[in-house]
Amino acid sequence: MSAVLQPKDDVAAAMRAMGRAARAASRAMARASTAAKNAALNEIAASIRRERVRLKAENARDLDGGRAKGLDGAMLDRLTLTDKAIDAMAQGLTQIAELPDPVGEITDLKFRPTGIQVGRMRVPLGVIGIIYESRPNVTADAAGLCLKSGNAAILRGGSEAIHSNRAIAACVAAGLAAAGLPADAVQVVETTDRAAVGELITMTEYVDIIVPRGGKGLIERLMRESKIPMIKHLDGICHVYIDEHADLEMAVAVADNAKTQRYGTCNTMETLLVHAAIAPRVLPRLARVYADKGVELRGDAATRALIAAALPATEEDWRTEYLAPILAVRVVANLDEAMEHIERYGSKHTDAIVTSHHGNAMRFLREVDSASVMVNASTRFADGFEFGLGAEIGISNDKLHARGPVGLEGLTSVKWVVLGNGEGRS
Numbered sequence: 001m002s003a004v005l006q007p008k009d010d011v012a013a014a015m016r017a018m019g020r021a022a023r024a025a026s027r028a029m030a031r032a033s034t035a036a037k038n039a040a041l042n043e044i045a046a047s048i049r050r051e052r053v054r055l056k057a058e059n060a061r062d063l064d065g066g067r068a069k070g071l072d073g074a075m076l077d078r079l080t081l082t083d084k085a086i087d088a089m090a091q092g093l094t095q096i097a098e099l100p101d102p103v104g105e106i107t108d109l110k111f112r113p114t115g116i117q118v119g120r121m122r123v124p125l126g127v128i129g130i131i132y133e134s135r136p137n138v139t140a141d142a143a144g145l146c147l148k149s150g151n152a153a154i155l156r157g158g159s160e161a162i163h164s165n166r167a168i169a170a171c172v173a174a175g176l177a178a179a180g181l182p183a184d185a186v187q188v189v190e191t192t193d194r195a196a197v198g199e200l201i202t203m204t205e206y207v208d209i210i211v212p213r214g215g216k217g218l219i220e221r222l223m224r225e226s227k228i229p230m231i232k233h234l235d236g237i238c239h240v241y242i243d244e245h246a247d248l249e250m251a252v253a254v255a256d257n258a259k260t261q262r263y264g265t266c267n268t269m270e271t272l273l274v275h276a277a278i279a280p281r282v283l284p285r286l287a288r289v290y291a292d293k294g295v296e297l298r299g300d301a302a303t304r305a306l307i308a309a310a311l312p313a314t315e316e317d318w319r320t321e322y323l324a325p326i327l328a329v330r331v332v333a334n335l336d337e338a339m340e341h342i343e344r345y346g347s348k349h350t351d352a353i354v355t356s357h358h359g360n361a362m363r364f365l366r367e368v369d370s371a372s373v374m375v376n377a378s379t380r381f382a383d384g385f386e387f388g389l390g391a392e393i394g395i396s397n398d399k400l401h402a403r404g405p406v407g408l409e410g411l412t413s414v415k416w417v418v419l420g421n422g423e424g425r426s
Contacts, residue, residue, distance in 0.1 A: 011191065015199035018154055019206025021184040022127045026152035028182045030124050034101040036179045037148050044175030045093040048140065051171055052086055058163040059136065066160050074264030074323040078134040079161055089140040089168075092385055096144045099389075102412050103150040109419075114426075117419040122412045124150035126208035129200045130393070131156045131222065133214030136164035141384075142211070143172045143186045145393050149411035152185050154207065156200060158214065159192035166190065201226040211394050211406075216321075231406055233371075233397035235321050235347035236266030238379045241338040241364070242282055243355035244275040250376060251282050251354045252289065257378040258352065260293050264323045266395060267350050267372075267382040271318060271328040273338045276302065279331045283307055295325040302331035318345040335360050339367055346370065348397045350382035371397050371404035 048055065059081035066076055102122045109119030128151050132138045139155060146153035157165040169188040176183055189196050201210055201222055210230045212219045219234050240258050242251045258269035274283060279302065287307040290297060297303070298317050299310040310329065317328040318341070332338045342351050352374035353364040361375045372382040382405065384392020389407025396402045402410035 011193050011195045012199050014191075015189070015196055016203065016206070018184075018187050018189070019127070019203045022152040022154050022187060023206050025182040025184040026124065026126045029147070029150045029152055029185050030103070030126075032150060032181060034103075036181060037101070037150070038097040040147055040175040040179035040181055041093045041097040041144055042175075043178040044140065044144065044172050045090040045097075047171035047174045048086060048090045048093070048168070051167065052083070055081055055086055055164065055167050056083075058167040061163045062136070062161050069160070071160065075134055075160070077262070077264045079136070079164075081136055081164055085137055088385070089137050092141055093144045095385075096148050096408070099148065099408060101148065102408050106417060115421065115423045119417050119419075120414040121417045122409075122414055125411055125413055127152045127154065127206055128209050128211060128393075128411065129154045129156070129203075129207045129228070130211045130213065131197055131200065131218065132212070133158035133218060134161060135213065136161045136168055138213050139165045139168040139188070140172070142393055145408060145411055147176075147181070147185065149408045151411055152182075152187075154187050154189065154200060156189040156197060162190065162192065197222075198225065201228055204228055213394050229401075231394055231396045231398075231402050231410065233266065233347070233349055233395050235397075236268070236349045236395075237271065237319065237321050237345065237347040238267055238269050238349055238382075239271045239273055239338075239342050239346060239351045240269045240379060241273040241332075241335075241342075241351070241353045242275060242278060243335065243338075243353055243357060243360050244277040245357035245360060246275075246278060246282070246354040247356055248278075248281060248285075251278070252285055254352065254354050254376065254378050255282075255286055256289050258380055259290070259295060259327055260325070261378065261380050263325055265380070266321075267379050268323070269327070269352075269379050270320065270322055271330065271341075271345070273330050273332050273341060274303075275335075275338070276331050276333055279303075279306060283329070283331075290327065293325070295327055297327055297329055299329040300331060303329045306331075321347070335363060339364070342368055342370075349395065350374070350379045352377060352379050371395065 105122045106119045130142045210228045212222045212232050283306045297310040298313040304310045313328050348370045350372040351368050351370045365373050384405035384407050387405050392405040
């Protein structure tokens with residue numbers, strides 16, 4: 001299920017060989033039974049649980065290498081495979097197995113005046129190329145979602161997670177073999193040569209869609225160079241707005257969790273907006289919470305008047321995805337000013353309002369143009385697992401095809417189907 005590219009190999013030729021194999025496997029996957037796909041998913045999950053010790057040992061090698069290379073804290077956090085992360089990988093796969101199989105579903109079937117029936121059938125995308133950094137759990141999540149949705153996958157993880165990815169890939173191979181599915185349904189590119197990425201994103205004859213999972217630099221490169229459509233998001237500049245009608249205890253809890261539950265994720269709050277009427281009551285309390293957890297605050301003048309320790313916020317702070325214990329804070333006059341700030345500086349990823357005012361909540365839901373919009377809940381819930389998708393292939397800030405956390409349905413498309421009884425057009 002993996003192709004090892006040695007330095008002497010021709011990378012372009014090897015990648016195209018993987019592409020041809022993936023295209024052939026995609027045809028077999030498109031007709032694979034739900035039972036076979038579920039058997040593979042459950043066996044992969046069981047293998048991951050059985051191989052826990054090996055997975056952690058291989059991950060430790062990657063972490064040692066990452067520290068030696070000077071990877072920052074956020075990168076190392078995403079790289080780490082804890083017991084909880086391993087359990088989550090396995091649970092995600094079994095949850096995918098329990099989900100309805102979308103492939104082959106026919107919807108909106110209607111009779112036309114001519115006698116024909118017209119509807120739409122859900123079908124796999126085909127071959128999905130996934131390029132990712134740091135997070136080795138993506139290997140399992142991506143393989144599981146692609147398998148259940150009837151696709152073949154070519155996975156290209158980062159060099160910093162190479163040992164972890166290989167160990168997880170062996171678990172995926174065991175599941176495919178146990179279920180009698182083609183070994184080439186999931187192929188892992190094991191070279192660290194960047195030329196492999198350049199080939200993958202231009203193989204239009206073999207690859208149907210690219211899913212990038214990584215830092216801004218990687219995604220910006222792919223946006224410039226890819227000839228293949230992508231499911232992507234560039235930034236995760238997420239906001240929480242505390243409305244004047246917010247419950248104080250709820251506001252503190254949501255703003256705390258949205259920032260401090262985990263720093264290095266794309267759905268972590270990076271800017272806190274607070275209505276001027278409630279700011280004197282909520283900001284000093286939050287300042288103490290954040291101080292206890294080592295979060296640096298950068299605020300506008302109104303914020304600094306209430307929080308002496310806050311540093312001055314610059315224009316760049318409103319545009320920054322910190323992925324670190326740093327938070328930008330601004331006091332706003334009203335809901336409109338909060339939504340204008342989000343429109344100007346946000347990344348259309350995830351934004352939340354804390355309020356007990358139904359009208360303000362509904363306006364926020366309708367008018368904030370983000371992939372996930374929340375009322376009285378932490379932005380950290382913007383996640384395929386939390387949304388009940390089983391796992392996610394990524395998050396899309398785009399508006400076509402797939403938006404928000406992308407699970408099974410986002411990895412399929414639809415085609416029109418016509419059922420007739422010998423009718424001809426007059």
